[in-house]
Amino acid sequence: MTIKRRTVLAGMLASGAGAVAVGMPVARAQSAPFKIGLLTVKTGPLAQGGIQMEQGIAAFLKEKNNTLAGRKVELLVADTGGNPAGAKTKAQEVIERDKVNVILGPLAAFELLAITDYVRDNATPLISLAAAEDVTQRKANPFVIRPSATSGQCSHVMGDYAAKDLNLKRVATISDDFAFGHEQISAFQRAYEDAGGKVVKKLWPPLVTPDYTPFIAQIGKVDGVFHGFAGSNPVKFMRSYADLGLKGKVPLLAGWTGMDDALLKSLGDEAVGVLSAAYYSATADTPSNRRFVAAMQKDYGVLPGGYSAGMYVAGQCVEAAMQELDSKADDRKALAEALHRVALTDTPRGAVKFDQYGNVVGEVFIRRCDKKDGQLVNTVIKTYQNVSQFWSYNEREFLANPVYTRDYPPAKNLEN
Amino acid sequence: MSRPNTQFFARILAIAVLVSLPLWIGNSYYINIASQILIWAVLALALNLLVGYAGLTSLGHAGLFGIAGYAAAMLLAAGHGHLLAVPLALVVALLASALFAILALRATGIGFLMITLAIGQILWGIAYRWASLTNGDNGISVSSRPAPFGLSLASAPAFYYATLAVFLLALASMSVFVRSPFGASLVGTRDQARRMTALGYNVWLIRFLAILFSGFWSGVAGLLFIYYNQFISPQVMALTTSAEALLMVISGGSGTLLGPIFGAAIVVVMKNVVSAYIERWNLVLGVIFILIISFMPEGLVPGSVRLWRVGWQAWRGKRPAAAGTGSAPEAWR
């Protein structure tokens, strides 16, 4: 049980002696620390990714000795519990009570959607990990940037790769039945079918599914399966896939959450050979990634994945924006604008810049899971440069269409 | 024990504290936490009518809470005004409660609990899966709060006062309800259902009406919730919400009017405030529940009153009264 004494004291001041807190002068001096609020999930079923997010930003701040652009930085970590109402309350906590300069997180799309209006109304910049497409598309928010990826950003790539490089003619998809899954699968379907493939089956097991067998049994005769599972579900799914004898017969493709590097330690032989598209690869050979991977190994004994890398890059974005603004970094509106202008050449995921909607344009890797010296590794076999959230599509046409859902774009080639 | 003057002053003091709260609590964040406590207290009070007074333990109240919220959010999203959305949402909540009652009253005891659990899960499933209606797990945003009599509720203190007014109304109506002859007959159906039938009471109808009343206030709490968050998604209707409401009722003290309010305060403060300082807040919450139940099986409020009385009498040198632990003192009812 960790109790942060400093914050306890601050909390007691604010609640017990509120009158004092109100009367206190609001220090705006340059010497005041720059406050970063992290909205993450540390308890409950989504804690896996949430804990990694905290590790990622902590590793970055440790590397920088808690000083960005010459200014002390304070990290305030808030546990949303992984639900929209909790995300809202915690956003209020870090914005209204702690007066943070910028928010990192949250983890899940439904959490992000519950607070986007609120952060805009309160003019606080937010650097999202959550993938909800429309937050950087049809409902672009001037206070939000996303250095991770939209739901479809990596699976567009996988769709293209499956059709053109793997030459798969008929594919089935299976994914958690929630917005992140819907958007991933629709993006895959669109890019894959536009490149000549056919999605012949789409399966949607609920987010909480004790046994995937009845779904896997329905896959039928196909050339490949794309799965978009997230959290701990890929582990359960891929074991069942192998147990039922499909592994080795029908190639398995995955999105980034389905084969995240941080998930490899939970997986066994059933994952060998699975191909995945991801915006981050722990094997990437950039200076910052070498530092990042070494730090994560040293401090936490883990191989980092997309959740922690996303927050490390978010930290780099904050640093770059602070450097640009210098003494004006406390102006939250200016900070949001500066964040949109950030362009970095060296991050753990490669070069990063943002489009006008605040979404990242960067590399996406196709990886194959191999077993080397008894350890699973995702080996990069192809790199796509400058991938935007719109893939190869015309931006205006893309935005004129509805957002990806379970049924949009409609699947025209479904069989039985 | 029942000294009207003490009670009267206690009530005045409590209301004064609640009314002046935004003035001394400081930051708007804490005002918002206070609003949340009141919202959950309304739901817990509504649930308590069934759990505490009717002896019917429901694990499906999140469904009633959420259905009102969803009805209002959908009407607002379709462009209708608050004046239409709010009453219609309450009508929907009442209709849903009537159906809920007809199904659940096929059984009492554990059967009632399981039927309500199933209803709650089915409503959650519909909210989740019927995305063309509910927008699925992406939820529905509520763009504005209402402005009754031209008073904007956008700020934290304004919303707090509106919530407080609704809360006091809920508390007053429930206080009248449980003291009324109808409330007495409801308690009768809890303790002596067969005797009540023999005396010519329609036990089913009494329970049915109690569920309607409880469902109505659950719907009101649901409306406060969506106006507070300006957002609704299926998580609101999940089993955890129903379970949390039940925990509030039992930990505070079921069958008392003050208990559920304190229970709501414990859960909301642990979840939202204490979680900022203690990473293992779930563990602490679990320990608190176990401590409450170990030392005060009747719940925090009636238990504290009992312990206080025992302590007081011991201090005065009297022998502690052989008070039963099962029931709360009359003054707290």
Next chain:
Amino acid sequence: MSLWLTLAVNSIALGGLLFLLSSGFSLIFGLMRIPNLMHGSFFMLGAYLGVTLLARGLNFWVAALLSTLALALIGGLIERVLLRRLAGDPLPQVLLTLGGAFIVADLCLMLWTGDPWQPGTPEHLRGVVEVGGLYFPLFRLVIVAVGLVVAIALWLLVDWTRLGAKIRAGVDDAAIARVVGIKVSQLFTLVFALGAALAGFGGVMGAPYLSVYPGLDFEMLPLALIVVILGGTGSLLGALVGSFLIGFLYNFGQALFPDLAYVILFLPMLVILVLRPQGLFGKVVP
């Protein structure tokens, strides 16, 4: 055709696992009338302990036995120290066991982190069985066999031994049972410990199949509830039939009615309870 066969075989396999999960719940809830909301937590804790022991290189059955014993001890302690003071009072029991479930969930998160764990299927059970030209993992059929063995053992214990007779007497009328010299209090501790142990054992058996992760506890608890309520409380046969019924309902429901995926278990449960509140095999309790 192979789809239906797979579904049918898997229905039985899932039923076996569900019986391991719910038999302990049937004892605790059916016999002792304690609405034990920690049952999913016992299952999860057993699975985590099993995973850890397996990672140490222990034999699968040894790991299962050790986890089972650990859960028996934990269950016994909880009954002895906390639950017994609340005898016959369901609301405090709900609060206590839910509080306990919060504690177990958070402790597991602390000890085993948020990452999922999935032990390999034990080496000697890794094979594949051919059923009518269809391949099915052997391990899942082993679970069914183990479930049936447990069912028979429990039936013999409760219906045919002196101990079982004492338990039934203690449940029917504790006061009279005490008068005739039965140590009811010890019996109840024993039954609760046995129920917890069965859940823990189910957890270890299920781990290679389900994997273990935060939240598994509250995924399993409703399943145990449904099985026992559908089958009828206090009926071991009901729990057994209920398990396989849910196994079939789940497998065929998910495949045939994908649009009803979220209500596939709760809708039938609602219908059955509304038509027959005591469950399929339950007796009417006056």
